[in-house]
Amino acid sequence: xxxxxxxxxxxxxxxDTGDFKQLAQFQPQDATxxxxxxxxxxxxxxxxxxxxxxxxxxRGQPLDVVMDHLLVRFGCEILKTIPGRVSTEVDARLSFDxxxxxxxxxxxxxxxxxxxMDRQRVLIKIASTWEGxxxxxxxxxxxxxxxxxxxxxxCQAVACGQAKVQLISPFVGRIYDWTKKSAGAAWxxxxxxxxxxxxxxxxxxxxxxxxxxxxxxxxxxxxxxNIGQITALAxxxxxxxxxxxxxxxxxxxxxxxxxxxxxxxxxxxLPAVAYDEAxxxxxxxxxxxxxxxxxxxxxxxCADAVxxxxxxxxx
Numbered sequence: 001x002x003x004x005x006x007x008x009x010x011x012x013x014x015x016d017t018g019d020f021k022q023l024a025q026f027q028p029q030d031a032t033x034x035x036x037x038x039x040x041x042x043x044x045x046x047x048x049x050x051x052x053x054x055x056x057x058x059r060g061q062p063l064d065v066v067m068d069h070l071l072v073r074f075g076c077e078i079l080k081t082i083p084g085r086v087s088t089e090v091d092a093r094l095s096f097d098x099x100x101x102x103x104x105x106x107x108x109x110x111x112x113x114x115x116x117m118d119r120q121r122v123l124i125k126i127a128s129t130w131e132g133x134x135x136x137x138x139x140x141x142x143x144x145x146x147x148x149x150x151x152x153x154x155c156q157a158v159a160c161g162q163a164k165v166q167l168i169s170p171f172v173g174r175i176y177d178w179t180k181k182s183a184g185a186a187w188x189x190x191x192x193x194x195x196x197x198x199x200x201x202x203x204x205x206x207x208x209x210x211x212x213x214x215x216x217x218x219x220x221x222x223x224x225x226n227i228g229q230i231t232a233l234a235x236x237x238x239x240x241x242x243x244x245x246x247x248x249x250x251x252x253x254x255x256x257x258x259x260x261x262x263x264x265x266x267x268x269x270l271p272a273v274a275y276d277e278a279x280x281x282x283x284x285x286x287x288x289x290x291x292x293x294x295x296x297x298x299x300x301x302c303a304d305a306v307x308x309x310x311x312x313x314x315x
Contacts, residue, residue, distance in 0.1 A: 014238050017032075136165045154202070155275055164217070178289045211265035
């Protein structure tokens, strides 16, 4: 049994890509997309026609409307390939506007339903700002399930659990990147790998907290840099993995066992935690890594959304 098949015994494997033609070989349950992945995909010759068709079909409409049609087109193609759910992201430029996020999410879901897709198969991705989390709470009450992304801090995870969001995506690799850069010459790669990886430790703490306190929100580790980070989180509810790392797992037959255990978390001595807005903002502010990576992630997704719009203008 290769490591990918072994991982699937403990964890729902999700493909992190806009390249839906790659999906079949790895047989993931779910798939996630974001503006950066869609931008990367439409610049390939095999996907360029999707951009052209979306612009042609909705020419004259605002760019944000055309963008949502393009994202949903990719999502529908992905849903034809996988048995589970696809995550589609709300424009990151709305990350600090709850009302606009709710409105955009409703529109995206309406576009999916107009294509005959069941809303249970769609997750709306929203950045884990305070405003994004409150938007998600409202959407969840309406039956629109959400995936809260760009999650780096424990306080973000706690607030998402309070909001009863469907799923969170804590970013393992970006926590690793920041911690490694911060350590500089003192960084010991071997000592900080596997279970000691700071990104892995963050996800494990969130997973154990959720399971200990009966929080139903699903934990999906994301943003991996190497397969060691992935194998150290075997047993997590879901892991979203790039095609490159999926291929590495499929090519390896090294042993892989369960690393996270929901039952074991039940007996851990972990206090209940809750945040109101003021406490959340202070806790996030106190976490330099999370503050920096959240802001950086939103800026990057905003920049890629602008690039995607520029491509649309040229069609």
